Amino acid sequence: MRIFSRILIVSILSFLALTSVAFAKGKKASKTSGSVGGTITSVPVMVLPPSTEKTTLDNLQAAFNGESNANARYLEFAKKADAEGYGKIAGLFRAAARAEQVHFEHHAKIIKELGGVPAATIETPVVKSTAENVKAAFEGETYETTMMYPGFLVKAKQDKIPGAVDAFEDAGKAEAVHAALYKKAMQDMNAWKGQGKGNNFYVCPVCGNVVEKMDFMRCPICNTGKKMFMTVK
Numbered sequence: 262m263r264i265f266s267r268i269l270i271v272s273i274l275s276f277l278a279l280t281s282v283a284f285a286k287g288k289k290a291s292k293t294s295g296s297v298g299g300t301i302t303s304v305p306v307m308v309l310p311p312s313t314e315k316t317t318l319d320n321l322q323a324a325f326n327g328e329s330n331a332n333a334r335y336l337e338f339a340k341k342a343d344a345e346g347y348g349k350i351a352g353l354f355r356a357a358a359r360a361e362q363v364h365f366e367h368h369a370k371i372i373k374e375l376g377g378v379p380a381a382t383i384e385t386p387v388v389k390s391t392a393e394n395v396k397a398a399f400e401g402e403t404y405e406t407t408m409m410y411p412g413f414l415v416k417a418k419q420d421k422i423p424g425a426v427d428a429f430e431d432a433g434k435a436e437a438v439h440a441a442l443y444k445k446a447m448q449d450m451n452a453w454k455g456q457g458k459g460n461n462f463y464v465c466p467v468c469g470n471v472v473e474k475m476d477f478m479r480c481p482i483c484n485t486g487k488k489m490f491m492t493v494k
Contacts, residue, residue, distance in 0.1 A: 356462035360469035431468035
């Protein structure tokens with residue numbers, strides 16, 4: 262009996278020691294993760310678990326409202342960019358505004374199919390300097406492509422609503438392209454000054470993809486023929 266008790270005590274102490282070591286290693290790893298040799302690691306797409314309180318119809322309404330406001334905001338940002346001499350950035354804002362219109366029209370179609378009525382509350386856009394406006398647009402597009410649309414997509418797939426799945430997939434991919442263009446503008450705003458040639462952008466009428474050059478036959482996102490793309494100046 263005494264031998265059994267000693268064995269039991271030794272086993273418990275060994276287990277506690279191993280647990281402490283594992284905890285210490287995990288804590289150390291959490292402190293060092295995120296950068297290696299001063300290089301920031303890439304940030305993965307964050308997909309929030311779908312809320313059980315929100316339906317896909319609710320998410321479509323939220324997306325419709327968000328895209329409608331983005332459309333209004335980018336049109337005002339374009340006016341400011343023109344006033345400050347950033348002709349190409351103004352063109353990008355107008356192209357993105359047209360793309361957001363493609364998105365909210367797509368969302369509206371699915372909302373109606375599900376028996377809802379599309380509704381948006383358009384807020385007065387907060388317009389600052391063009392540099393600040395581009396940054397705000399970049400942050401908004403990044404949020405949509407990394408968090409909002411991925412979360413909405415998970416819920417739409419769970420609810421088995423193909424139309425919503427297509428709408429969220431296309432919009433999410435297009436917003437990633439928009440974010441990349443805004444990031445490019447932020448990195449060298451002087452290169453985006455001036456008016457005239459070279460300020461054209463092309464918008465896919467199906468998914469809202471925005472491109473600077475038509476160096477493809479079909480849209481990389483939704484496979485729409487390039488002849489269907491809309492030119493925005």
